[in-house]
Amino acid sequence: MPVNIPPLLPEQLLPIPGLSLGTAEASIKRPGRKDILVITLAENTRVAGVFTRNRFCAAPVTVARSHLTGSLPIRALVINTGNANAGTGQSGIDHAHATCASLARLIGCQTQQVLPFSTGVIMEPLPVEKIITHLPQALANLAPDNWFAAAQAIMTTDIVPKGVSRQIQINGTTVTITGIAKGSGMIHPNMATMLGYIATDAAVTQPLLDDLVRYATDRSFNCVTVDGDTSTNDALILMATGQAGNTPITVSTDPAFISLQAAITEVAALLAQMIVRDGEGATKFITVQVESGKTREECTKVAYAIAHSPLIKTACFASDPNLGRILAAIGYAGIEDLDVNLVQLYLGNILVAEHGGRAASYREEDGQRIMQAPEITIQVKLNRGNASTTVWTCDLSYDYVKINADYRS
Amino acid sequence: MPVNIPPLLPEQLLPIPGLSLGTAEASIKRPGRKDILVITLAENTRVAGVFTRNRFCAAPVTVARSHLTGSLPIRALVINTGNANAGTGQSGIDHAHATCASLARLIGCQTQQVLPFSTGVIMEPLPVEKIITHLPQALANLAPDNWFAAAQAIMTTDIVPKGVSRQIQINGTTVTITGIAKGSGMIHPNMATMLGYIATDAAVTQPLLDDLVRYATDRSFNCVTVDGDTSTNDALILMATGQAGNTPITVSTDPAFISLQAAITEVAALLAQMIVRDGEGATKFITVQVESGKTREECTKVAYAIAHSPLIKTACFASDPNLGRILAAIGYAGIEDLDVNLVQLYLGNILVAEHGGRAASYREEDGQRIMQAPEITIQVKLNRGNASTTVWTCDLSYDYVKINADYRS
Numbered sequence: 001m002p003v004n005i006p007p008l009l010p011e012q013l014l015p016i017p018g019l020s021l022g023t024a025e026a027s028i029k030r031p032g033r034k035d036i037l038v039i040t041l042a043e044n045t046r047v048a049g050v051f052t053r054n055r056f057c058a059a060p061v062t063v064a065r066s067h068l069t070g071s072l073p074i075r076a077l078v079i080n081t082g083n084a085n086a087g088t089g090q091s092g093i094d095h096a097h098a099t100c101a102s103l104a105r106l107i108g109c110q111t112q113q114v115l116p117f118s119t120g121v122i123m124e125p126l127p128v129e130k131i132i133t134h135l136p137q138a139l140a141n142l143a144p145d146n147w148f149a150a151a152q153a154i155m156t157t158d159i160v161p162k163g164v165s166r167q168i169q170i171n172g173t174t175v176t177i178t179g180i181a182k183g184s185g186m187i188h189p190n191m192a193t194m195l196g197y198i199a200t201d202a203a204v205t206q207p208l209l210d211d212l213v214r215y216a217t218d219r220s221f222n223c224v225t226v227d228g229d230t231s232t233n234d235a236l237i238l239m240a241t242g243q244a245g246n247t248p249i250t251v252s253t254d255p256a257f258i259s260l261q262a263a264i265t266e267v268a269a270l271l272a273q274m275i276v277r278d279g280e281g282a283t284k285f286i287t288v289q290v291e292s293g294k295t296r297e298e299c300t301k302v303a304y305a306i307a308h309s310p311l312i313k314t315a316c317f318a319s320d321p322n323l324g325r326i327l328a329a330i331g332y333a334g335i336e337d338l339d340v341n342l343v344q345l346y347l348g349n350i351l352v353a354e355h356g357g358r359a360a361s362y363r364e365e366d367g368q369r370i371m372q373a374p375e376i377t378i379q380v381k382l383n384r385g386n387a388s389t390t391v392w393t394c395d396l397s398y399d400y401v402k403i404n405a406d407y408r409s
Numbered sequence: 410m411p412v413n414i415p416p417l418l419p420e421q422l423l424p425i426p427g428l429s430l431g432t433a434e435a436s437i438k439r440p441g442r443k444d445i446l447v448i449t450l451a452e453n454t455r456v457a458g459v460f461t462r463n464r465f466c467a468a469p470v471t472v473a474r475s476h477l478t479g480s481l482p483i484r485a486l487v488i489n490t491g492n493a494n495a496g497t498g499q500s501g502i503d504h505a506h507a508t509c510a511s512l513a514r515l516i517g518c519q520t521q522q523v524l525p526f527s528t529g530v531i532m533e534p535l536p537v538e539k540i541i542t543h544l545p546q547a548l549a550n551l552a553p554d555n556w557f558a559a560a561q562a563i564m565t566t567d568i569v570p571k572g573v574s575r576q577i578q579i580n581g582t583t584v585t586i587t588g589i590a591k592g593s594g595m596i597h598p599n600m601a602t603m604l605g606y607i608a609t610d611a612a613v614t615q616p617l618l619d620d621l622v623r624y625a626t627d628r629s630f631n632c633v634t635v636d637g638d639t640s641t642n643d644a645l646i647l648m649a650t651g652q653a654g655n656t657p658i659t660v661s662t663d664p665a666f667i668s669l670q671a672a673i674t675e676v677a678a679l680l681a682q683m684i685v686r687d688g689e690g691a692t693k694f695i696t697v698q699v700e701s702g703k704t705r706e707e708c709t710k711v712a713y714a715i716a717h718s719p720l721i722k723t724a725c726f727a728s729d730p731n732l733g734r735i736l737a738a739i740g741y742a743g744i745e746d747l748d749v750n751l752v753q754l755y756l757g758n759i760l761v762a763e764h765g766g767r768a769a770s771y772r773e774e775d776g777q778r779i780m781q782a783p784e785i786t787i788q789v790k791l792n793r794g795n796a797s798t799t800v801w802t803c804d805l806s807y808d809y810v811k812i813n814a815d816y817r818s
Contacts (some may be wrong), residue, residue, distance in 0.1 A: 055747045056740030056765070087736045089766030122733025123767050232737050310719065315809055324531025327496045328641050331465030338464045356465070357498030358532055401723055401807050 003285040003374050011146035012164040014176050016199040018042035018241030020201070022142035023153040025198055027129055029082030029120060034153035036096040036131060036137040038198065039077040039102050040107060045241045046206050047074040047277045048213040050221075052234035059092030059126075059235060060116040063100065067112045075109040077237065078195070078342035079117040080131050081156050081182075084193065085179040086232040087123040095128040099290050102132040111286040119156055119182065119193045119233050124223055125195055149370065151180040154195055158182050162274040168253060170256045173246040175202045177263050181271035183278075196236040196271055202260055203242035211252065212264055220268035224276050226265045238264065276392045281399030284316045287377045294385035298335050302380055305333035305389040313396035321367030323353050330380060339384070345372065346379040411569050411687040412694040412783050412803065421614030422556035423574040423585050427451035427650030430555035432562040435547035438491030438529060443562035445540060447547040448486040448606065449516060452656055455615050456483040456524070457622040459630075461643035466492045467536075468501030469525040470642060472509065476521045478817055484518040486646065488526040489540050490565050493602065495641040496532040507689045511541040515548060526589065528565055528602045528642050529815070560589040563604055567591050571683040579665045580774045582655040584611045586672050592687075603630055604681045605645040605680055611669055612651035612733075613658040620661065622674055624648040629677035633685050635802050639707035645671070656721040684784040685801045693725045696786045703794035707744050712800040714742035721807035725785055730776025732762050739789060749794070756780065756787040 010077075024036040041047070049068050051061050068074065078099055085092045102116035118126065151161035163180040179198035204212070247258045262360070277285050279359050288306050293299035306312055306329045314320040326345060331338070345353040349369040352362045370376060450456070458477055477483065477738040487508055494501045504693060509523035527535065548732040552560075560570035572589040588607035613621070626645050638706040642701050651657070658666045686694050693743050702708035715721055715738045735754060740747070757779040761771045 028533070043632065048551075054737060055744065056736045056749050087733050087762065087766050089764050095674060122737070123762070190533070213518040232733070232740060310805075319812070324496050325494070327465045328463060328531070331463040331641060335464065340465050342739065353532070355498050357496050357501065396719075396809050396810060398807055400719075401726070401810060 003193055003282055005160055005277045008148065008151065008161055008163055010148035012165060013163045013180070014167065014178050015144035015147070016176055016178055016241055017243040018045055019199050019239065020142040020144050021146040021150040021289050022140065022148045024134040024137035024147070026080070028080060028130055028132045030100050030318040032269040034149065035081045035154040036134055036138050037140070037150050038103065038104055038135065040142060040151070040241065041048050041075050041239060042074070042241055045073070046204070046209050047237060047238055047239050048206070048209040049115075049235060049237040050213055052231055054232050056232050058118060058122070059088055060096045060118045060233045060282060061235065062210055063096040064115040064117065064235065067100070067115055069319050071113045071166055072110055072113050074115055075113040076107055077105050077115045077117065078104055079119075079137070079195065081154055082120040082123045083118060083124055084120045084127050084233050085118040085126040088125060092126060095126040098128050099131055100404060101175070103135055108343060117195060117233070117235060117238070119154070122232060127136065128145045128156050129376055141154060145373060147178055147180060149326070154180065156182060156193070157280060159278050162278070164270045166263050166267055170202065170246045170259060170301040170342040173244055175244045175260065179267040179271050180196050181275060183275040185317060193231045193232070194275055196268065197239070197266055198223060198237070198271075199239040199241065199262060200260070201241050201244035202249065203244065203246050204240050204257070208249060208252060209238060210259060212261055215261060216265040216268040220272040224272050236268070242367075242406055254340070274392050275340060279394035281402070282394035283374070284395040285370065285375050286316055287375070287390060289379045289388070289390050290378065291379065291381050291388040292384045292385055293307055293379065293387045295390055296387045298347040299382070299387050299389040300391070301335065302330055302333040302382070303389050305329040306378060306380070307391045307393040310396050313393070316395035317369065317397045319368065319371040321347060321352070321364065321371045325359065327376060338382070342383040344381040345384065346381070348377055410765040411583040412691055414569055414683055414686045417557065417560065417570055417572055419557035421574060422560070422572045422589070423576065423587050424553035424556070424634065424649055425585055425587055426553065426610050426652040428550040428608050429452055429553050430549035430559040431547040431549065431688045432555070433543040435489070435491060435543035437536055437539055443558065444490045444548050445543055446488040446562040446592065447512065447544065447551070448559070449551060450484050451650055451652065452482070452508050454584055454648055455613070455618050456484070456646065456648050457615070458524075458620040458644060458646040459622055459626045461702065463641050465496060466642050467527060467531070467641045468497055469505045469527045471502060471506040473526065473644065473701055474526040476509070476510055479521045480689055481522050483599055484522040485512055485516055486526065487512050487544070488528075488563055488604065490563060491529040492527060492533055493529045493531045493642050494527040494535040499669050503534060507537050507756060508540055512544055515544055520689060524646070526604060526642070526644060528563070531641060548621035555758070556587055556589060559575060563589065563591040564604070565591060566689060568687055571641055571687065573676055573679045575672050575676055577636065577668050578810050579611065579655045580702055582653055584609060584653045584655060584669065587605035587681050588676045592684040592686060595743045600642045602642040603684055604643070605630060606648070607646070607673060607676055608648040608650065609669070609673065610650050610653035611651065611658065612655050613649050613666070613669065617661060617666060618647060618649050621670055624670060625674040625677040628674050629681040632678075632799060633681050645677070685803050690806040691803035692783070692806050693804040694784045694801070695725055695798060695803060696784070698786065698788045698797070698799050700788065700790050700797040701794055702791045702796045705796045705798055708796050710744065710799070711739055711742040711791070712798050714738040715787060715789070716800045716802040717759070719805050722801060722802070725780065726806045727776065728780040730756060730761070730773065730780045732776070735787060736762060747791070751792040752792040753792065755790070757786055
């Protein structure tokens with residue numbers, strides 16, 4: 001079961017003026033399940049996105065990236081689950097184009113104004129006819145208050161739908177931000193397909209929106225994955241309809257921009273954390289904080305050495321304060337000149353190791369108590385600089401193996 | 410159960426003239442189990458070794474490395490299981506010294522002529538008194554034909570003892586090579602403690618022996634682990650007693666050296682493969698071959714991206730030919746300019762993917778058949794150069810989680 005995700009209620013996801021969502025059941029994976037989501041955008045909506053860096057990126061990623069960098073404004077997104085259209089060669093590209101073209105005809109825009117997304121089984125041909133014939137069904141129930149159904153429609157192995165809204169005041173104008181996400185393959189996050197769609201009614205220029213999506217991603221979805229180590233289909237899309245009525249934000253030094261940046265980053269981080277909390281087989285939510293390193297890069301190396309270690313993850317599953325496994329991961333993280341005698345390790349707020357060994361004050365029962373909680377914080381102080389980083393992960397349980405051994409059957 | 414390791418018979422491990430082995434039961438982990446091994450070496454024996462690169466290396470590694478690079482010849486090795494003496498700070502160093510000093514007194518040599526090794530639980534104080542008081546027991550049963558008991562004495566979570574002997578002819582002289590090893594934490598090999606002890610009666614100079622241990626390690630133990638990503642205690646020791654009677658080998662161009670190098674490398678590779686075959690929870694032995702890369706380094710990146718992926722490892726456990734997971738791993742391995750359309754993927758001898766997708770000739774039942782076997786070969790042709798590499802790993806099963814969640818309890 002997901003770790004500490006409160007139940008999502010439909011009314012918690014606030015509509016964004018200028019944006020509508022519609023879903024359909026196309027029986028791509030199995031009958032009776034929403035598996036298509038269409039998002040339509042009012043004129044003048046600006047769209048920015050970041051995509052997987054995997055060299056085997058999926059066909060829809062190639063197409064979406066191309067359309068997003070084209071000269072025409074984006075007017076719609078189409079997302080299907082059940083099939084990732086990845087590892088499908090040229091026919092995959094053709095299928096993604098055909099999907100966009102079909103939706104474009106139905107809503108009256110150009111093919112290049114539609115972004116396609118797919119998630120699910122890879123290396124199987126996309127059932128493009130099923131998708132195309134069910135687009136009218138999705139368009140028939142388009143509505144601005146349809147975010148909850150949208151969050152359900154993009155789920156794959158997710159146990160719960162994931163979404164969050166925030167409102168902030170910008171110069172007296174209320175601005176709304178709503179986001180949904182999917183993803184749950186989390187032991188090595190690099191293999192999970194994560195999709196995120198965040199929208200706001202704020203008015204903001206395209207260059208600032210491009211900055212915003214990268215800034216938020218670096219502090220959210222990129223904290224549950226390694227740079228360059230992403231699945232074939234990952235994408236985070238940020239849309240700004242501009243209908244809130246705020247004075248358009250045009251410079252990054254504007255306090256309004258800072259507020260918007262903070263709020264969007266919070267929404268992105270909450271969504272990314274929900275993905276970890278719903279990690280396949282997860283029973284614990286683990287925060288890895290690495291502090292006082294020389295560079296953010298070396299902090300990240302240490303954080304991921306810990307967050308990726310199956311030995312540490314199984315120890316978390318077993319509520320075992322196995323300090324040695326954590327020290328060993330710090331030791332092999334790749335900092336060649338690391339002085340291990342300076343390193344301090346904390347579980348929660350308990351100092352557990354320093355001077356190359358167990359802390360004199362450490363009592364096993366304190367470590368045990370912290371490891372038994374559903375939320376575990378592992379904090380490493382390298383004591384050699386001022387950089388820091390935080391990474392979120394989950395434990396490795398029997399159910400992870402079960403889920404991933406059975407996935408295709 | 411271990412994958413395809415034939416039962417080891419005591420008589421298969423041939424004695425090496427000039428080398429004796431003795432074991433003791435010191436009740437370090439539990440009573441009634443051999444947990445101490447002493448190896449004594451005749452005068453003029455040369456010793457070479459490679460050790461973990463983990464910055465949190467264990468106390469015995471620090472001491473052994475120092476003694477090995479000292480000016481005095483090595484006369485004995487002492488290995489204990491049950492406790493790794495890692496993450497134990499200065500007292501761990503003191504304990505390793507005390508162990509060496511005690512054995513040195515008993516056999517009449519200097520402390521610096523003894524190499525200490527430990528494996529087992531980390532961050533617990535070494536029960537040094539138990540070890541010291543049981544050294545006489547080990548010395549009492551010293552014998553050249555004691556390799557089988559020695560292989561048993563160094564086991565930790567290993568299910569079976571691991572050892573192999575080979576004999577070759579060098580200019581009409583029979584030369585013997587015998588090796589033993591321990592290790593089985595194999596899903597991410599960087600966390601497994603692997604110890605290997607290989608001995609030969611060949612006469613060979615110290616510089617050539619140093620070359621030999623590095624050459625053999627690169628083609629064996631380093632093929633089941635990542636450069637720099639090793640446990641706190643890993644070590645491979647190569648000993649040459651020089652008592653075979655061969656004309657001493659002094660240059661690396663000597664055909665005798667080539668023969669010896671090949672035989673020692675074969676012994677090391679067989680031992681390393683046994684460690685994978687006895688991997689914790691292993692049900693499949695997986696060989697990952699990456700070919701026609703631009704450099705060995707990029708081949709290694711791809712091979713480890715595959716060999717470390719828990720999604721691929723669970724697919725192997727489930728006998729599921731999940732090609733997409735393999736392609737995704739190739740894609741995120743970090744080759745920035747990889748042209749995925751050139752990549753060819755084989756399962757066994759079946760071409761399963763090319764041109765960025767499934768091969769036209771591929772039938773799922775062929776992939777299924779290969780994945781069901783206990784030995785699986787995954788072959789990647791990058792088709793952009795002449796470099797290649799091979800890595801060995803095992804699958805990820807329920808039992809891996811069980812073993813590692815329960816290890817300390």
